[in-house]
Amino acid sequence: MKKWKTAISFNTKEETYIRGYPLTQMIGTLTFTESIFLVLKGELPSENEKKMFDAMLTAVIEHGVAPPSVTGMRNILSGGNDLHVGVAGGILAFGKYHGGALEDAMRFFQESVKDEEDVYGLAERLAKKAIEEKWRISGYGHKYYKDYDPRSRKLITLAKEYGFYGKHTEFAVAFEDAIHKLKGKRLVMNVDGAIGAIASDMGFDYRLGKGFFIIGRVPGLVAHAFEELTTEKPFRRLDEETEVEYTGVPPRDLPKR
Ligand SMILES: CC(C)(COP(=O)(O)OP(=O)(O)OC[C@H]1O[C@@H](n2cnc3c(N)ncnc32)[C@H](O)[C@@H]1OP(=O)(O)O)[C@@H](O)C(=O)NCCC(=O)NCCS
Structure with missing residues (x-):
């Protein structure tokens, strides 16, 4: 028994084999998305899996300067760090409210739906429970996005077209509708929810969820890192006068010793 084991790839002096396929055959033949699918799932995607997976990764490639990962990363870089430090910092900002939500949503869909036949009844029951238990x-x-997330809408349309509108996605949409009906207020299915549902219908394990977000968003983070390093001045700092409110105790003297 050797010390380390992997089923993903191995190298010889002449070739690298990824999930059994020679890398030199993959280069120039497979798209990057197909290769990502192969590395993660172990098999090549079908034509529709390829299109769906590509759309899912594209949907999260970039979403402005505002999210915590980008502002956090730009602050890290403005302190005088290299690109890779900033990008790693941006990834570290992916938590349960940003990026990490994809994994949690996938888990919720997979654990809820299981062998359930009536996903609409299930959605109503769980929506009621979710509201009651906050x-x-x-x-x-x-x-x-308060009315709908356009990225989710597009992905759901594509899931229907490519044959991935299965029980998980049906449940995810029904759950959004059930919350709306019960609360009288919309709680939009965001892009993490849509990807989580569709990825579940594609047979992915929920523990890969955060990985999908990281893989999809890293190009955006790298672009922001490069922009920060090449166009912004170092040392971003809030303006104490206009941007910082002190909420602590007023100035006071230390007790006499
Ligand atoms: C992303 C998120 C932080 C945005 O929050 P927001 O729109 O600013 O919402 P707030 O935290 O101000 O809450 C507004 C109201 O909506 C409710 N709400 C918002 N997101 C909710 C959610 N995911 N589940 C249940 N209730 C939610 C809040 O409880 C609050 O209700 P109230 O007005 O009765 O007090 C929030 O929706 C969330 O935590 N979502 C889950 C994590 C997630 O999917 N993140 C990925 C984002 S792409």
């Missing part, structure tokens, strides 16, 4: 439901809600 759950913060991963994959739903957004700071910016």
